[in-house]
Amino acid sequence: MALKRTRELKPLSSEHHQALLVAFQLKKAIAGHAETAGAPRDLDGLLALARRYEDSVFRNHTSAEEELLGGFLSSDDMRRLLGEHAQMREFLERARSAPEGDRRGALLSFADLLERHVRWEERELFPRCEEQIGAEALASLGHELERRLVLAGRGATVHRA
Numbered sequence: 257m258a259l260k261r262t263r264e265l266k267p268l269s270s271e272h273h274q275a276l277l278v279a280f281q282l283k284k285a286i287a288g289h290a291e292t293a294g295a296p297r298d299l300d301g302l303l304a305l306a307r308r309y310e311d312s313v314f315r316n317h318t319s320a321e322e323e324l325l326g327g328f329l330s331s332d333d334m335r336r337l338l339g340e341h342a343q344m345r346e347f348l349e350r351a352r353s354a355p356e357g358d359r360r361g362a363l364l365s366f367a368d369l370l371e372r373h374v375r376w377e378e379r380e381l382f383p384r385c386e387e388q389i390g391a392e393a394l395a396s397l398g399h400e401l402e403r404r405l406v407l408a409g410r411g412a413t414v415h416r417a
């Protein structure tokens with residue numbers, strides 16, 4: 257996926273690369289592929305991977321999007337953003353609390369939605385933001401993203417088993 261972003265939205269896009277890798281790892285491991293890009297294959301290992309991603313990247317990333325981009329989005333886009341974030345949280349919760357036989361399915365649902373969601377943001381939502389947000393507001397948005405995502409130094413090694 258080509259991620260051609262204005263400098264201001266880059267902190268979000270670089271975390272999207274990470275999200276796509278985690279989604280790839282979960283999907284391959286759950287499908288039983290030999291090549292999982294370093295992900296564990298056992299359920300506990302996959303739950304730990306998902307938990308690490310949630311704690312070190314996902315939570316902070318989604319609240320930054322909701323709080324910082326939120327004010328610039330149409331009501332349809334905002335509804336989709338919030339709805340998909342909530343649904344992903346729900347899948348993660350279910351992966352931890354469902355009967356053992358349902359946990360892989362919940363992780364797979366999480367991985368599928370994570371991938372679709374990131375592609376929507378990169379292909380549709382962010383281009384709209386870049387077009388519609390004025391230069392000054394975009395600059396201050398960029399500073400705030402830098403502060404909350406980059407300087408906080410999160411998530412550098414989440415994908416390693």
Ligand SMILES: [Fe+2]
Pocket residue numbers: 268272317321374377
């Ligand atoms: Fe995102």
